[in-house]
Amino acid sequence: MYIIITKLLANRLRLVMTNIIGDEQMAFIEGRQLCEGVIIANELIDEAKRKKHSSFVLKLDFEKAFDRVSWSFLDYIMMRMGFDATWRKWIMECLQSSLLFVLINGSPTRQFKTSRGLKQGDPLSPFLFLIVAEGLNGIISSTVNNNLFEEMEVGTVDNDDSHFSHIQFADDTILFGKALEDNIWVAKCILQIFEVASGLKINYSKSRIYGIHTEKDWLKKMACLLNCNVGEMLFKYLRVLVGGNHRRLSLWQPLVEGFRKKLLKWNRCWLSFGGKLTLLSYVLSSLLVFLMSVYLAPKGIIKILDKIRREFLWGGQGESRKINWVKWQQVCRNRDEGGLGVKDVTPQNLNPETRQTPCTRERIMIYISNLYSLYKMASLLTRHSPCFPVLGIAS
Structure with a gap:
C-alpha cells in the first residue's frame, strides 16, 4: 500500500x-x-x-x-x-x-x-x-x-x-x-x-x-x-x-581501457557465438552511447573500438586469433538486412545532434546563446571550436 x-x-x-x-x-x-x-x-x-x-x-x-x-x-x-x-x-x-x-551478528534488532x-x-x-x-x-x-x-x-x-x-x-x-x-x-x-x-x-x-x-x-x-x-x-x-580536448586520443583512453577490462573477464571462459553477440550488442556497445552523445569520437578511436569488438566476436579463448568470416560492415547491418544487428559506432550513426530530443537541444541552445552569439552566426563558426553537440545544434 x-x-x-x-x-x-x-x-x-x-x-x-x-x-x-x-x-x-x-x-x-x-x-x-x-x-x-x-x-x-x-x-x-x-x-x-x-x-x-x-x-x-x-x-x-x-x-x-x-x-x-x-x-x-x-x-x-x-x-x-x-x-x-x-x-x-x-x-x-x-x-x-x-x-x-539493524542486523547484529545476523540477528535483527528492534525496529x-x-x-x-x-x-x-x-x-x-x-x-x-x-x-x-x-x-x-x-x-x-x-x-x-x-x-x-x-x-x-x-x-x-x-x-x-x-x-x-x-x-x-x-x-x-x-x-x-x-x-x-x-x-x-x-x-x-x-x-x-x-x-x-x-x-x-x-x-x-x-x-x-x-x-x-x-x-x-x-x-x-x-x-x-x-x-x-x-x-x-x-x-x-x-x-x-x-575540460579537455575531445579530439585527442588521450581523452578516450579510459573508454578503450573499459572495453579491454570487460574482455579480460569474458575471455577467461568459453562463450558461444550467440553469447558473444549478446554481450557485444547489449554491454560493450552501451558503454559508447552516453560518451558519444556528448563528444564526436576521432576516427582513430572508432577503428580501435571496432577492432576490439571484431576480435572478441570472431576470436577464440585468450589471445588466439580466428578468421573474420564476414565483413564488419555486414555484421553491423540490421537483422532484416542480413546482418547481426551489432550497433555501428561511427559518428554518423551516433550523431549527438540526432540523438538529442528537440527539448534538450532547445535548452542547451538557451545556455549557449547566453554564453555568446557566435554559435548562432554561421559565418563565425570557423573561427572557434565548440564541442561537437553545440556545433551541431547551432548549425
Missing part, C-alpha cells in the same frame, strides 16, 4: 517539477537530460580558457546525500514553494512511517523510526531531494543577486559579458566563479549555511578545486581555505571527462 501511495504522489509531483526547480538542475525532470550538464560545463570551461578569464571551478561531493536530508528543511522549502499544508502533511507522514532495524533522510528506491525520493537541492540553488542565486559572489565571466555578446555560477545534477554540483579570494570565502559560507539548514554535508576530501588562468600558489591557498584538494583541469563529471 505504501508503494502505491508514494507512486501516486510522485506522479502528481512530477507534473510541477519543471516549474519549481531551476534550470541549473538537470536530474529527474522531464525534458532535461544527463548530457546537458556535461555539455554546458565543458563549454563554460572552454570559453573561459579561450577568453583567458581568471576563474575557478569547484566540484562538490556530498557525503551520503540522501541519508542526511533534514525533514524540517524539506518541509520549509516546500512551504516557500507554495505547497499547501495538506500536501506537506502527506509527504511528512510518508517519511515518518519508515521503520528500520526504530528514522528522523531524517530519504529512502533509496522510493518513487518520491528523487523529487524530494531535488526540492532540498533547490535550497542550494536559492542561496547561490541570492548571493549573486546581492553582488556577494562574482560568477564566472564567459563570452561577450555586444560588449555585454554573460555569467554563470553553477550547474547541478541531483547532488553532483559544480560551482563556477571569478578567481577571487572573497569568492572562495563566500562559497565556503554558502556551503556551511546549506549544511546547517539541510543536513547535507560536503565531503571536502573528495571535492576538488580547479583553476583557469590562475597561479598555482593562489589555487593551493584556496584549497587549504576550503580544506579540499587541487585537481587537474581535465576531470570527470558524471563519468565523462570535462
Whole structure:
C-alpha cells in the first residue's frame, strides 16, 4: 500500500517539477537530460580558457546525500514553494512511517523510526531531494543577486559579458566563479549555511578545486581555505571527462581501457557465438552511447573500438586469433538486412545532434546563446571550436 501511495504522489509531483526547480538542475525532470550538464560545463570551461578569464571551478561531493536530508528543511522549502499544508502533511507522514532495524551478528534488532533522510528506491525520493537541492540553488542565486559572489565571466555578446555560477545534477554540483579570494570565502559560507539548514554535508576530501588562468600558489591557498584538494583541469563529471580536448586520443583512453577490462573477464571462459553477440550488442556497445552523445569520437578511436569488438566476436579463448568470416560492415547491418544487428559506432550513426530530443537541444541552445552569439552566426563558426553537440545544434 505504501508503494502505491508514494507512486501516486510522485506522479502528481512530477507534473510541477519543471516549474519549481531551476534550470541549473538537470536530474529527474522531464525534458532535461544527463548530457546537458556535461555539455554546458565543458563549454563554460572552454570559453573561459579561450577568453583567458581568471576563474575557478569547484566540484562538490556530498557525503551520503540522501541519508542526511533534514525533514524540517524539506518541509520549509516546500512551504516557500507554495505547497499547501495538506500536501506537506502527506509527504511528512510518508517519511515518518519508515521503520528500520539493524542486523547484529545476523540477528535483527528492534525496529526504530528514522528522523531524517530519504529512502533509496522510493518513487518520491528523487523529487524530494531535488526540492532540498533547490535550497542550494536559492542561496547561490541570492548571493549573486546581492553582488556577494562574482560568477564566472564567459563570452561577450555586444560588449555585454554573460555569467554563470553553477550547474547541478541531483547532488553532483559544480560551482563556477571569478578567481577571487572573497569568492572562495563566500562559497565556503554558502556551503556551511546549506549544511546547517539541510543536513547535507560536503565531503571536502573528495571535492576538488580547479583553476583557469590562475597561479598555482593562489589555487593551493584556496584549497587549504576550503580544506579540499587541487585537481587537474581535465576531470570527470558524471563519468565523462570535462575540460579537455575531445579530439585527442588521450581523452578516450579510459573508454578503450573499459572495453579491454570487460574482455579480460569474458575471455577467461568459453562463450558461444550467440553469447558473444549478446554481450557485444547489449554491454560493450552501451558503454559508447552516453560518451558519444556528448563528444564526436576521432576516427582513430572508432577503428580501435571496432577492432576490439571484431576480435572478441570472431576470436577464440585468450589471445588466439580466428578468421573474420564476414565483413564488419555486414555484421553491423540490421537483422532484416542480413546482418547481426551489432550497433555501428561511427559518428554518423551516433550523431549527438540526432540523438538529442528537440527539448534538450532547445535548452542547451538557451545556455549557449547566453554564453555568446557566435554559435548562432554561421559565418563565425570557423573561427572557434565548440564541442561537437553545440556545433551541431547551432548549425
